[in-house]
Amino acid sequence: MTRMPQQVREALQDLMTDYCYAVDGLKDVEPLLDLFTDDAVADLSAIGLPLMDGKKAIRAFFDGVFADMTHHFHMISNFRPQSWDGEAGAMTAYVIGMGRAKDGNTVTVQVHYRMECVQQADRWRCRHYTITPMMPMPGSLEEIHGNH
Amino acid sequence: MTRMPQQVREALQDLMTDYCYAVDGLKDVEPLLDLFTDDAVADLSAIGLPLMDGKKAIRAFFDGVFADMTHHFHMISNFRPQSWDGEAGAMTAYVIGMGRAKDGNTVTVQVHYRMECVQQADRWRCRHYTITPMMPMPGSLEEIHGNH
Amino acid sequence: MTRMPQQVREALQDLMTDYCYAVDGLKDVEPLLDLFTDDAVADLSAIGLPLMDGKKAIRAFFDGVFADMTHHFHMISNFRPQSWDGEAGAMTAYVIGMGRAKDGNTVTVQVHYRMECVQQADRWRCRHYTITPMMPMPGSLEEIHGNH
Numbered sequence: 001m002t003r004m005p006q007q008v009r010e011a012l013q014d015l016m017t018d019y020c021y022a023v024d025g026l027k028d029v030e031p032l033l034d035l036f037t038d039d040a041v042a043d044l045s046a047i048g049l050p051l052m053d054g055k056k057a058i059r060a061f062f063d064g065v066f067a068d069m070t071h072h073f074h075m076i077s078n079f080r081p082q083s084w085d086g087e088a089g090a091m092t093a094y095v096i097g098m099g100r101a102k103d104g105n106t107v108t109v110q111v112h113y114r115m116e117c118v119q120q121a122d123r124w125r126c127r128h129y130t131i132t133p134m135m136p137m138p139g140s141l142e143e144i145h146g147n148h
Numbered sequence: 149m150t151r152m153p154q155q156v157r158e159a160l161q162d163l164m165t166d167y168c169y170a171v172d173g174l175k176d177v178e179p180l181l182d183l184f185t186d187d188a189v190a191d192l193s194a195i196g197l198p199l200m201d202g203k204k205a206i207r208a209f210f211d212g213v214f215a216d217m218t219h220h221f222h223m224i225s226n227f228r229p230q231s232w233d234g235e236a237g238a239m240t241a242y243v244i245g246m247g248r249a250k251d252g253n254t255v256t257v258q259v260h261y262r263m264e265c266v267q268q269a270d271r272w273r274c275r276h277y278t279i280t281p282m283m284p285m286p287g288s289l290e291e292i293h294g295n296h
Numbered sequence: 297m298t299r300m301p302q303q304v305r306e307a308l309q310d311l312m313t314d315y316c317y318a319v320d321g322l323k324d325v326e327p328l329l330d331l332f333t334d335d336a337v338a339d340l341s342a343i344g345l346p347l348m349d350g351k352k353a354i355r356a357f358f359d360g361v362f363a364d365m366t367h368h369f370h371m372i373s374n375f376r377p378q379s380w381d382g383e384a385g386a387m388t389a390y391v392i393g394m395g396r397a398k399d400g401n402t403v404t405v406q407v408h409y410r411m412e413c414v415q416q417a418d419r420w421r422c423r424h425y426t427i428t429p430m431m432p433m434p435g436s437l438e439e440i441h442g443n444h
Binding site for chain 2: 371373374375376390406430431432
């Protein structure tokens with residue numbers, strides 16, 4: 001691939017890190033949604049969660065998550081540029097995600113994130129987000145975040 | 149905020165990483181103490197541990213920790229600049245901290261570090277350090293590091 | 297030590313990250329082997345696994361690992377330059393390593409990696425690799441990766 005410029009690489013690492021802080025805030029979903037383009041696709045189907053097409057669907061999903069959870073912890077590392085075409089850049093990373101739901105149920109996952117991102121007027125945003133499992137998923141993931 | 153310069157950002161990331169190596173060394177407390185200013189405050193009260201005012205108090209706490217523990221592992225990631233005023237910079241990060249005490253008791257925590265740092269003659273040092281819990285703290289944290 | 301140049305530091309961080317992606321791929325051992333020099337030494341003896349002298353021995357070990365495992369997850373962080381002599385650079389990092397074997401056995405370790413690396417015609421490669429335990433090793437490490 002064309003080598004991703006260093007400043008793009010840093011911007012994508014910051015975006016993926018900002019995502020973790022935003023998803024762990026658990027109070028205000030707006031900073032999280034602001035990291036996605038309006039037409040973003042978030043494909044969580046590989047871990048048994050929804051494939052969301054557009055920010056409205058992403059909002060609905062995270063509104064539910066934020067309502068259900070008391071604690072979140074998403075540690076991200078292993079950043080690696082995957083593609084760069086001069087406009088869009090894709091980066092992957094590893095995440096250990098942990099959560100505790102209001103009913104006391106807990107979940108820990110080891111997953112792989114891929115975010116394809118573009119620069120908009122004020123900041124970089126993710127237009128395609130995929131989560132892939134790396135270790136077997138625990139049953140509590142579906143119990144906590146599934147359609148229940 | 150004023151954007152933190154890249155070299156400050158890297159210095160703070162290195163300082164926070166050095167802290168993890170120093171706290172995991174468990175033999176010599178001096179490299180750990182050298183990362184703090186003489187008047188540093190270390191506020192661990194949010195995880196049920198002491199609020200320490202000044203390097204003497206920090207030394208006493210870590211003397212005890214180093215005497216009690218056989219193993220330490222503090223993995224740090226999710227670095228994010230939080231403030232920069234031209235002299236002092238604050239950075240946050242996520243940490244998975246693990247330890248095993250001499251009595252065989254073990255502890256794992258998922259926490260958020262914040263270090264406010266200033267540049268001194270020879271290196272950057274932390275003048276205010278805070279740990280905040282992200283997942284519920286285990287009972288063994290108090291058993292191992294509490295006033296016992 | 298002589299300060300490691302920033303571009304060397306970034307190359308070694310990328311090499312260590314590439315190692316994690318390669319060891320977690322579990323399908324093709326070639327991208328993993330390509331990260332080592334022909335005469336590389338991989339010393340895993342401190343965690344009860346082999347000391348391997350040369351790429352042939354490293355290949356044999358990882359052929360076995362890839363045959364045995366269904367899942368791998370190696371999260372790396374706490375990168376720190378350790379030495380730089382103008383040609384060879386050593387970097388350390390922390391790793392949480394997880395695996396699931398075909399028989400369902402699982403293993404999690406918290407370890408310290410050290411890679412001593414040199415630049416060859418096309419890329420940086422590791423010529424000496426050491427793993428050191430940070431937390432007590434689980435019995436399943438020997439069950440899964442030992443001589444059985």
